[in-house]
Amino acid sequence: MIQGGDPLGIGRGGPGYKFDNxxxxxxxxxxxxxxxxxxxxxxxxxxxxLAIVGEVRPPEAADxxxxxxxxxxxxxxxxxxxxxxxxxxxxxFEAKAPVAVANFVGLATGQKPWTEPQTGKxxxxxxxxxxxxxxxxxxxxMIQGGDPLGNGTGGPGYKFEDEIDPDASHKPGxxxxxxxxxxxxxxxxxxxxxxxxWLDKRHTVLGQCKEVDVVTKIASVPRGxxxxxxxxxxxTRITIARGTP
Numbered sequence: 001m002i003q004g005g006d007p008l009g010i011g012r013g014g015p016g017y018k019f020d021n022x023x024x025x026x027x028x029x030x031x032x033x034x035x036x037x038x039x040x041x042x043x044x045x046x047x048x049x050l051a052i053v054g055e056v057r058p059p060e061a062a063d064x065x066x067x068x069x070x071x072x073x074x075x076x077x078x079x080x081x082x083x084x085x086x087x088x089x090x091x092x093f094e095a096k097a098p099v100a101v102a103n104f105v106g107l108a109t110g111q112k113p114w115t116e117p118q119t120g121k122x123x124x125x126x127x128x129x130x131x132x133x134x135x136x137x138x139x140x141x142m143i144q145g146g147d148p149l150g151n152g153t154g155g156p157g158y159k160f161e162d163e164i165d166p167d168a169s170h171k172p173g174x175x176x177x178x179x180x181x182x183x184x185x186x187x188x189x190x191x192x193x194x195x196x197x198w199l200d201k202r203h204t205v206l207g208q209c210k211e212v213d214v215v216t217k218i219a220s221v222p223r224g225x226x227x228x229x230x231x232x233x234x235x236t237r238i239t240i241a242r243g244t245p
Contacts, residue, residue, distance in 0.1 A: 056113045056122055058160040064094060064102035067111050073242040077101065079108065079175075079207065082236040083134070085221075086214035088191070090175050090207040091245040097163040100177055100185065100206040107156060107187055108238035114187070115157025117148055127237065128156060128187060134233045136190075136226065139219045144178055144190040145235055152226070155186030168205040170196040173215065175207035193219050210245070 006013040068077065077092040094101045106112025107128035114123050128148070135152055136144040147154040161183045170176065170192050176199070178188035185204060192199075193215045209215070222230045 056115050056157045058158045059099050059103035059106060059112065061098035061102060063106060063112070064098050067102055067106045067109060068240070071240060071242055075243045076245050077105070078241050078243050078245065079104065080239045080241070081129075081209075082238070083214070083218065084232075084234040084236065085217050086211065088209045088211050088214050089245075090173075090191075090209035092175075092207045092240075093165075093205065096165050096168070097204055097206040099160060100163055100204045103160065103185070103187075104189070104206060105240050109240060112156075117154045117157070129235050129238045132235050133229070134218055134235070135228055137219045137221060137223060137229055137233070138227050139216075140194055141196065141219070142190045142192050142194075143215055143218045143233075144188060146178070146186075146188040148187070151228075152188075155188065158186065159183065160185050163204045163206075164201050165205060166201060168200065170199040170203075170205070172212045173209040174205055175209055176203040176205045179203060191215050208245070 007015075071077075077094050079090045079092055081088040081090060092101045092104065103112065107114060110125050110127040112128070114128055115121070116123050129146060132145055132148060133150050134143050134145040135147050135150045144152075148156075162177075162179070162185065168174075172192055172194055174192040174196075176190055176192070177185045178190050179185055189206075190203075191209055193212065218233050221233060224230045
């Protein structure tokens with residue numbers, strides 16, 4: 001072992017004071033203020049540890065407060081999705097889909113770690129969506145993006161549960177999570193161009209976008225195999241702010 005921290009350099013020096021050991025880091029409250037106080041505090045500490053270490057993991061609703069803590073102003077969370085064919089301003093439903101919104105905001109801002117699918121490397125402090133393409137576009141239906149591989153099979157290295165709002169409906173501008181079945185949400189999302197009631201209660205709806213004309217513009221580009229645009233339509237960046245929808 002190696003030892004240091006002595007201003008005298010002989011093993012007997014110190015800062016002029018002493019303090020008690022912390023022998024039980026798991027005990028957070030001697031007398032719990034509520035029945036679940038210790039469990040709640042341990043979970044909070046674990047979330048903090050994961051955030052510090054930067055571990056790739058599924059999102060939690062509590063992450064939303066962390067990812068939005070530096071956003072100033074009041075009002076709804078607004079995601080501005082800037083693309084090579086125009087910008088979309090989307091209100092995010094943080095109350096109805098807090099897990100999906102936390103995931104979207106964390107990835108968009110680079111605060112949420114993710115796994116680069118081609119290398120397996122953990123990416124930290126790197127906005128996920130910047131530079132990705134809309135890999136699937138279908139006119140009079142929807143546009144889909146958020147896949148780092150650009151072919152519909154990629155994701156952030158984890159999956160998470162659905163948040164199905166029974167009152168949510170798919171209409172022009174609806175922002176929802178793409179999935180491959182129940183509890184397979186990751187990073188891919190789609191935006192409806194038209195009313196699509198057959199999708200109701202099958203996807204997590206996390207927002208509503210205003211500029212349906214931009215959706216139509218993207219959905220109308222020439223397509224090749226798998227409904228992939230023949231010329232890339234790129235997500236330049238996604239920014240998050242608060243304001244009026």
